[in-house]
Amino acid sequence: xxxxxxxxxxxxxxxxxxxxxxxxxxxxxxxxxxxxxxxxxxxxxxxxxxxxxxxxxxxxxxxxxxxxxxxxxxxxxxxxxxxxxxxxxxxxxxxxxxxxxxxxxxxxxxxxxxxxxxxxxxxxxxxxxxxxxxxxxxxxxxxxxxxxxxxxxxxxxxxxxxxxxxxxxxxxxxxxxxxxxxxxxxxxxxxxxxxxxxxxxxxxxxxxxxxxxxxxxxxxxxxxxxxxxxxxxx
Amino acid sequence: xxxxxxxxxxxxxxxxxxxxxxxxxxxxxxxxxxxxxxxxxxxxxxxxxxxxxxxxxxxxxxxxxxxxxxxxxxxxxxxxxxxxxxxxxxxxxxxxxxxxxxxxxxxxxxxxxxxxxxxxxxxxxxxxxxxxxxxxxxxxxxxxxxxxxxxxxxxxxxxxxxxxxxxxxxxxxxxxxxxxxxxxxxxxxxxxxxxxxxxxxxxxxxxxxxxxxxxxxxxxxxxxxxxxxxxxxxxxxxxxxxxxxxxxxxxxxxxxxxxxxxxxxxxxxxxxxxxxxxxxxxxxxxxxxxx
Numbered sequence: 001x002x003x004x005x006x007x008x009x010x011x012x013x014x015x016x017x018x019x020x021x022x023x024x025x026x027x028x029x030x031x032x033x034x035x036x037x038x039x040x041x042x043x044x045x046x047x048x049x050x051x052x053x054x055x056x057x058x059x060x061x062x063x064x065x066x067x068x069x070x071x072x073x074x075x076x077x078x079x080x081x082x083x084x085x086x087x088x089x090x091x092x093x094x095x096x097x098x099x100x101x102x103x104x105x106x107x108x109x110x111x112x113x114x115x116x117x118x119x120x121x122x123x124x125x126x127x128x129x130x131x132x133x134x135x136x137x138x139x140x141x142x143x144x145x146x147x148x149x150x151x152x153x154x155x156x157x158x159x160x161x162x163x164x165x166x167x168x169x170x171x172x173x174x175x176x177x178x179x180x181x182x183x184x185x186x187x188x189x190x191x192x193x194x195x196x197x198x199x200x201x202x203x204x205x206x207x208x209x210x211x212x213x214x215x216x217x218x219x220x221x222x223x224x225x226x227x228x229x230x231x232x233x234x
Numbered sequence: 235x236x237x238x239x240x241x242x243x244x245x246x247x248x249x250x251x252x253x254x255x256x257x258x259x260x261x262x263x264x265x266x267x268x269x270x271x272x273x274x275x276x277x278x279x280x281x282x283x284x285x286x287x288x289x290x291x292x293x294x295x296x297x298x299x300x301x302x303x304x305x306x307x308x309x310x311x312x313x314x315x316x317x318x319x320x321x322x323x324x325x326x327x328x329x330x331x332x333x334x335x336x337x338x339x340x341x342x343x344x345x346x347x348x349x350x351x352x353x354x355x356x357x358x359x360x361x362x363x364x365x366x367x368x369x370x371x372x373x374x375x376x377x378x379x380x381x382x383x384x385x386x387x388x389x390x391x392x393x394x395x396x397x398x399x400x401x402x403x404x405x406x407x408x409x410x411x412x413x414x415x416x417x418x419x420x421x422x423x424x425x426x427x428x429x430x431x432x433x434x435x436x437x438x439x440x441x442x443x444x445x446x447x448x449x450x451x452x453x454x455x456x457x458x459x460x461x462x463x464x465x466x467x468x469x470x471x472x473x474x475x476x477x478x479x480x481x482x483x484x485x486x487x488x489x490x491x492x493x494x495x496x497x498x499x500x501x502x503x504x505x506x507x508x509x510x511x512x513x514x515x516x517x518x519x520x521x522x523x524x525x
Contacts (some may be wrong), residue, residue, distance in 0.1 A: 036338050067484065068337035070312060097482045101474075112416060112482025113445055115389020117513040120495075124472045124512050132475070134482045146437035165392045165399070167361075167375040168257075196399060198375055220396070221514035 001031040008222045015049070022055040023047075036076060038068030073227040087153055094146040096135055103128025105231050106151035106189075108144070110135050110169055119161045121220050127228035130157045135164075141177030152189070159231035161188045161223055166197030175203035179210040190215060190230040194223035236365040236410045237437070238328060238356070239304060239383070243369050246302035246326070248317045249309035250289060254332075258308065258373050259283055261430060265370040272298040293324035306362065306371050307331040315340035316399055322353040322498075324384060329421070329493070330371050333359035341419045348421065355421025359484065361413035362389035372413065382407015382519060385401045385431035387424055388443035389450075389483065390414050393471060393498040393513070395442055400517025406524070409437045416483025424454035432462050439465045439524050442507070443496060446472035447486045451498045459505035465523035467508040468518050470495040 010020050010228065032079070034042040041063035048056050069076040080090050089225040091098035097112065101119075105127045109115035112134045119129035131151060135143050144162075151157055164174050178193060194217040195203045207214050216225035243260070250272025260283060263269055266423040271288050290296040294307065303320045307314055307329065310406030314333040315481050321329045322344075329348070336358050346453040348355050356363055362372015378395055380402045388394040394413050401408060412427050414420055424442055431437045440462075444451035451470065458466050473482050473495040477488040492501075499509050508523050512514045 004302070035339065038337055039313060040338060065338045067335045068339065071337075097480055099476070099481065100474065107393075111390060111392030112486060113388070113393035113471050113508060114396060116391055116395070116445060116481050116486070117469070120471060121513050122472040129474055132481055164435060165395045167378075167392065167395055177344055186342070197378060197395060221512065224514075 001028065003028060014206060015055075015130040017053055018057050019053050021051055026055060026057060027098075036064045037062065037106065038072050039063060040065050040067055041126070046057075066216040071154060087150055089145075091133070091150050095146055096133060096143065096150065097130040101129050101131050102156075103130045103154045104158040106130045106133075106154065107149060108147045109163045109164065110133055110134050110161065110165065114165060115164065118161065118220070118224075121224040122161065122228060125221075125224035125228040127231055129222070130154055136190055140173060141180050143179040144177035145184065146175060148185055148187070152185070152187075155191060159192065159227050161227040162191065162193045163220065163223060164195050164197075166195065166199060170199045171195040171197060171203035172199040178214065179206065182212045182214065192217050192223055192227040192230060193203055194220065235375055236368065237427075237434050238354075238410060238412065239363050239369040239371050240363050241266070241323065241368040243268060243304045243328075243371070244300070244302045245269045246293065246296050246368075247287075247307045247319075248293065248321065249279050249306045250274055250474050252308055256263050256283070256310040258332075259287070261373075261376075262362065262370050265372060265376040266367070267350065267369050270302050271296040273505045274370065293320045293326065294426065297324045302326065304328045304371065304452070305330070307333055307358075311335035311337070315344040318355060321345050322348045323349045326353060327355070328354045329422070330356045330360070330362045332360065332362060332373060333357075334359040336417065340466060341417065345419055345421065347442075356412060356417040357417075357420060360415030360420070361409050361410045361418045363410060365410045366408050373413070375411070378402065379411065380407040383436060383438040384408050385427075385437040385440040386411035386443070387427040387433070387447050389485075390443060390471065396513065397443055397469070397477055397516050400514075401441070401520060402511070404517040404521040406517065406521060409434060414487065416485050418448065418485040424450045425457045428454050428458055428462060428466070432464060435475060439467070439520060441520055442466060442468045443516075444468065444470045444481065445486050446470070446495050446498075447483075447493050449493065452490050452492070452516060455502045455505035455507055457509060457516070465508070465520075467510065467520045467523055468502045468517065469510045469513060470502070472497045491511060
């Protein structure tokens with residue numbers, strides 16, 4: 001931002017004399033502030049003009065870019081974890097992207113877009129999603145186990161849908177992770193599993209021969225229908 | 235024909251010696267992508283991937299010595315914008331930035347520079363581009379694609395794979411699939427890609443996959459309404475997303491009234507785009523629109 005742009009704003013507001021100068025100075029500093037703190041929003045509201053012709057910022061609000069916190073130590077030190085959802089913070093430690101919702105169908109998906117679409121199709125099938133959970137591009141046995149723990153910490157969850165489209169992620173590894181986690185955690189809620197993509201066939205036979213009670217599904221519609229009826233039935 | 239990349243694209247990998255760079259370069263070579271060189275500052279003069287690919291210190295040198303015209307970026311987020319800018323100044327025509335987590339202010343600067351230099355950028359935070367059986371410039375599983383006449387444009391990775399899989403299941407192959415990325419500021423928009431597919435003689439129909447947040451789907455739909463002669467089918471993810479929460483992608487956040495899934499679906503429909511209410515119907519809907 002250049003000073004002529006600040007002047008343009010101040011002229012536009014009809015300011016004169018001291019107010020004009022003070023407003024220009026505030027606008028310029030505000031821009032510097034926005035840039036130097038990696039803000040996504042810098043807001044002054046209200047900004048007032050006093051009866052003796054001065055400009056005062058009464059309140060202000062900032063949003064910061066999470067991707068830039070690595071170079072904004074002063075700002076990231078202000079993060080107050082007690083203000084955030086405990087499970088969302090916990091999930092973050094394992095690089096899982098979790099958002100708690102109000103429904104009773106838990107879901108574990110790879111990729112943010114597919115995770116949203118999974119929540120949507122659960123709703124269309126007559127259920128309500130309990131969470132958004134993106135396990136990311138490198139879903140391993142460990143990730144799956146942590147994912148289960150986080151989903152199950154929500155006592156509303158009556159059934160879980162695992163929906164993985166394996167690209168780089170190999171479905172057989174995910175399947176092994178699911179079997180291992182179900183055995184270790186002694187899951188009591190029904191789990192519907194839909195695995196597609198890389199090594200999906202191997203994954204199916206791993207699930208089948210494991211002996212753990214998992215409901216296999218083919219395609220997203222089938223998966224959603226099965227998990228919703230499982231949630232209603234339990 | 236196809237759009238953006240084909241078997242003649244001369245590909246340079248920025249960050250080729252890192253673990254992501256190594257893994258995906260191997261996969262791309264297996265698919266048949268014509269990788270001609272790599273760049274990692276400090277490792278110039280070496281070769282990598284079983285001696286097949288020369289590594290240079292700078293993009294400029296790689297372009298000069300190997301005539302690279304296309305680049306794919308796998309460098310960490312704090313250096314990725316710099317890598318985009320370097321490739322742009324070195325004369326690369328098309329850059330795909332896979333890296334997720336770029337600071338928005340870095341991207342604002344990079345975007346100004348690439349538009350001034352006339353460089354096309356796909357991403358960041360995207361799975362890349364694939365022209366079926368010719369060139370994979372990204373991280374998607376190539377084997378799920380089948381050659382055909384549908385173009386795919388998407389903000390999401392795995393949801394793109396889902397759509398491709400459904401298309402194949404109903405007997406429709408693809409020309410090119412593009413993951414444009416889920417960040418608030420990206421190089422090439424959904425509308426830009428629609429324009430490219432409209433002028434590609436081999437593409438007969440297009441699937442667009444959007445999500446909550448931003449105005450990109452609406453802009454694309456309005457353009458399609460007046461300029462697009464080929465059928466377009468769309469899906470918007472995030473119908474159940476709570477407002478004000480960022481759903482995985484940095485740009486996927488409902489912050490007003492017109493960036494909800496519902497509002498976007500409504501506008502897409504008004505613009506004559508076939509909208510799949512359920513993600514499971516994307517393939518079938520495209521098939522029906524092709525009749």
